[in-house]
Amino acid sequence: MRQRLPLILSLTALIVAVFGVAQLGQATGEPVNSSSVVPKVPAAVPADCSEAPYPGIGLPGCDLQSANLADADLIDANLTGANLELATLTGANLTGARLDGARVTLTDLNTANLTAADLTGADLGGAKLVTADLTAADLFGVNLFQADLTGAFLNDANLTDADLSNANLTGADLSNTELVRVIWSNTTCPDGTNSDNDGRTCTHHRSI
Numbered sequence: 001m002r003q004r005l006p007l008i009l010s011l012t013a014l015i016v017a018v019f020g021v022a023q024l025g026q027a028t029g030e031p032v033n034s035s036s037v038v039p040k041v042p043a044a045v046p047a048d049c050s051e052a053p054y055p056g057i058g059l060p061g062c063d064l065q066s067a068n069l070a071d072a073d074l075i076d077a078n079l080t081g082a083n084l085e086l087a088t089l090t091g092a093n094l095t096g097a098r099l100d101g102a103r104v105t106l107t108d109l110n111t112a113n114l115t116a117a118d119l120t121g122a123d124l125g126g127a128k129l130v131t132a133d134l135t136a137a138d139l140f141g142v143n144l145f146q147a148d149l150t151g152a153f154l155n156d157a158n159l160t161d162a163d164l165s166n167a168n169l170t171g172a173d174l175s176n177t178e179l180v181r182v183i184w185s186n187t188t189c190p191d192g193t194n195s196d197n198d199g200r201t202c203t204h205h206r207s208i
Contacts, residue, residue, distance in 0.1 A: 053072040053073065055075040056076045057077045059079050064087055065087065066087060070091055070092065074093060074094045077097045079099045084099075085104070089107060092113070095116060100121055102122045107124070107128070110129065110131065111131050115135045125144070127148070129152050130150045135157065139154075142162045144163060152173070155175045165185040165186060169188055182201075184196075185200065
């Protein structure tokens with residue numbers, strides 16, 4: 001009997017590996033509790049939101065409020081739905097990054113590179129974007145209330161349905177920018193004029 005026991009155990013393991021738990025029950029003629037045979041799969045490990053930034057990093061939904069990410073290399077990073085309120089991203093490289101639905105209120109993005117970044121539906125209320133590069137960025141439906149876009153590069157960007165109320169666009173480049181259904185209210189246009197003085201729009205004053 002002692003010699004047969006290892007053989008029986010080996011045969012049981014082979015049946016489970018090849019045919020699964022159900023076939024084991026058929027082979028032995030006895031009901032099998034699958035939870036006692038098949039090990040449980042460990043739960044997925046959540047993203048480490050404290051991880052040092054690097055190109056392509058995935059930090060969706062992370063709370064990065066007040067984080068210091070100045071000059072960080074975040075090319076193609078995934079920051080979808082992240083909280084970046086009051087964070088410092090001065091000079092950061094966010095080329096091609098995903099910030100859709102992110103909270104970027106009162107965030108310092110001065111001189112940051114956001115070329116071709118996805119910011120659809122993001123909240124950038126009060127954000128500092130002085131001389132930031134937003135060339136070809138997708139800013140569909142973004143909130144830019146009271147944002148400082150002085151000297152920003154917005155050429156070829158999509159600002160459809162964006163809210164630019166009280167925003168400062170002095171010296172900004174709006175060449176070939178999509179400005180469909182933009183909300184203009186007390187907005188400082190690129191040439192320094194006020195949107196309220198020309199039919200509540202800056203479309204005729206997009207040149208410096």
